[in-house]
Every structure is written in structure tokens, then in C-alpha cells.
Amino acid sequence: MTIGRNVEFDGAAMKEAIRRGCERATKEHPLRSSVVHPITRKNDQTSCGVGVPLINVDFDTRDETVEIEMIPKGSGSENGSFLQMLVPADGISAVKRFVVDKVIECGGRVCPPTIVGVGIGGTSDLCMHLAKIAATRPLGTTCKDAEGAGIEAQLSDAVNELGIGPQGLGGRSTSFRVHVEVAATHITMNPVAVNIQCQSARRASAIITPGGIAFE
Amino acid sequence: MQLDIKEVEELSKTLYIRALKLLPRDIKQGFERLMAQETDATGRAVLGTMVENIQVAEVPRTCSARTPAFRFIT
Numbered sequence: 001m002t003i004g005r006n007v008e009f010d011g012a013a014m015k016e017a018i019r020r021g022c023e024r025a026t027k028e029h030p031l032r033s034s035v036v037h038p039i040t041r042k043n044d045q046t047s048c049g050v051g052v053p054l055i056n057v058d059f060d061t062r063d064e065t066v067e068i069e070m071i072p073k074g075s076g077s078e079n080g081s082f083l084q085m086l087v088p089a090d091g092i093s094a095v096k097r098f099v100v101d102k103v104i105e106c107g108g109r110v111c112p113p114t115i116v117g118v119g120i121g122g123t124s125d126l127c128m129h130l131a132k133i134a135a136t137r138p139l140g141t142t143c144k145d146a147e148g149a150g151i152e153a154q155l156s157d158a159v160n161e162l163g164i165g166p167q168g169l170g171g172r173s174t175s176f177r178v179h180v181e182v183a184a185t186h187i188t189m190n191p192v193a194v195n196i197q198c199q200s201a202r203r204a205s206a207i208i209t210p211g212g213i214a215f216e
Numbered sequence: 217m218q219l220d221i222k223e224v225e226e227l228s229k230t231l232y233i234r235a236l237k238l239l240p241r242d243i244k245q246g247f248e249r250l251m252a253q254e255t256d257a258t259g260r261a262v263l264g265t266m267v268e269n270i271q272v273a274e275v276p277r278t279c280s281a282r283t284p285a286f287r288f289i290t
Binding site: 006007008009010013014017018020021022024025026028029031047064066068069070071072113138139140165166167169170171172173176177199200201202203204205206208209210213215 | 217218219221222223224225226227228229230231232233234235236238239240242243245246247249250253254255256258259260262263266
């Protein structure tokens with residue numbers, strides 16, 4: 001959720017409402033519930049559980065707007081997730097090599113053509129969060145950081161030269177695009193994270209304003 | 217603006233269903249670009265099957281019919 005200025009809300013009630021919406025969609029539509037307890041593997045048939053749905057709340061400067069983006073993540077878009085805490089001496093070349101190596105390692109298991117989300121910098125948790133923002137950013141958008149945008153272009157060309165192709169059956173269409181997001185990091189760190197979004201790219205968003213709801 | 221919690225719940229339900237059933241427009245356009253660029257015969261055939269699968273899956277039926285009566289902005 002991204003909440004703009006001049007919006008009054010009950011944060012706890014808002015989070016409960018989002019959870020209820022997911023539960024109702026699963027039961028009433030109905031949809032398959034794919035969420036289980038990580039140890040018992042018990043499925044409550046609600047698509048919800050301990051700590052799920054994960055709700056990220058951020059704020060921006062738009063007046064009287066609330067944007068909600070729903071991004072269901074299954075194994076095709078989560079099992080291709082990797083974090084490496086490189087050191088500065090490894091350089092940016094090690095960051096690029098890590099990304100290409102992971103695309104090769106995943107092959108067809110992440111349902112190409114994919115969007116390869118890459119996080120560079122930050123802390124370990126922020127780095128993976130950046131990779132997910134990158135993986136779910138719409139095609140046609142570019143990293144706002146000039147250095148990051150350059151790496152996006154280089155890696156996009158590189159991964160489509162690997163010959164993995166759609167569904168891993170061969171060809172040049174391994175990825176729609178590599179997306180990069182960056183954040184400042186510590187002087188002794190050089191973290192990189194990868195989150196590969198499968199071709200289904202499941203996401204939907206809408207903006208609430210005083211005039212109504214607009215779906216994107 | 218006072219955020220209507222009931223509206224948030226209904227919208228969350230709708231977005232969850234839309235996210236699972238409708239492929240984003242930018243991804244469909246991405247498939248078109250890949251089809252135009254793919255030089256490998258197998259790659260083109262697989263992309264063609266995937267595009268057909270998307271078209272079949274999105275034949276209008278339950279999703280739009282079950283969308284609640286929001287005040288849509290057109």
C-alpha cells in the first residue's frame with residue numbers, strides 16, 4: 001500500500017481488511033489456497049497464515065490517494081530467490097556474474113520468459129526487498145539510478161544470449177528484461193539479491209481517490 | 217479523505233482475483249516484442265503456445281462478472 005497525503009485511516013483495521021479480502025477471495029471465488037504452516041504444512045484454506053499476507057506500507061506525496069498493489073507470489077516467482085553478501089573487493093563484475101549464474105542455474109524451473117529482479121546494495125533484507133521491487137516493476141520502466149540503468153541494459157542482453165529460451169526449451173527469449181534497484185550500502189559490503197518473476201507476473205493494482213477507484 | 221475500510225476489503229478481494237487471473241498489459245506487450253525478436257524455431261513455437269494459452273485463459277467470464285460495484289473511473 002502506498003498512502004498519500006491528507007488520508008485518514010486506521011492502520012490496524014486496514015491490515016485486517018486486506019487479510020479478510022484475501023481470505024474471502026479464496027473462499028468465495030473460489031481460489032486454491034496455497035499457503036501452509038511452514039512446519040506442520042497445515043493449510044487453513046484461506047491463502048493466509050502466520051505473517052501472511054505480507055503487507056508493505058509506504059507513503060508518498062500524492063494528495064488524497066491510496067494505491068494498493070496485490071502481488072501473489074508462488075514458487076515460480078519465489079524459488080528463484082538468492083542473496084549473496086559479496087565484499088567490495090569482489091567488485092561490480094562479481095555482482096553481474098552472480099546474476100547470470102543464477103539465471104543459468106534456474107534454467108526452465110522459473111518459467112521463462114521472466115523478469116529478473118536484481119537488488120544491489122542496502123542491507124541483506126533491503127537488498128532482497130529491492131530485488132522484489134525490481135522483479136515486479138512494469139516492463140518499460142527503467143532504474144532511476146543511472147548506474148543501475150546501465151547494468152539493467154547489460155544484463156538484459158547477457159541473459160538472452162544464454163540459449164535457455166521460453167520454458168527452458170531453447171531460444172533467445174529467456175527474459176523480458178532484467179530490472180535493477182539500488183540502495184546505498186555499508187563501506188565494507190557489496191550485497192546482491194536476485195528474485196526471478198515467472199512469465200505469469202501476477203500483480204494487480206488500483207488507486208483509491210475521493211472520486212472513486214481506478215484500476216491500472 | 218477518510219479511508220473506507222470496507223472498500224479496502226472489497227478492493228483487496230478483487231485485486232487478489234485479478235492478479236491471479238489477468239496477465240498485466242505490459243507483459244502481454246512484452247510477449248509481442250519477444251515474438252518479433254525470437255529467431256529460434258522452437259522458441260517461437262513455445263512463445264506462440266504461451267500466447268494462445270493466455271488468450272484462452274482470459275476469455276471473459278467470472279472475474280469481471282464478480283467484480284463488486286465500485287465507483288469506477290473511466
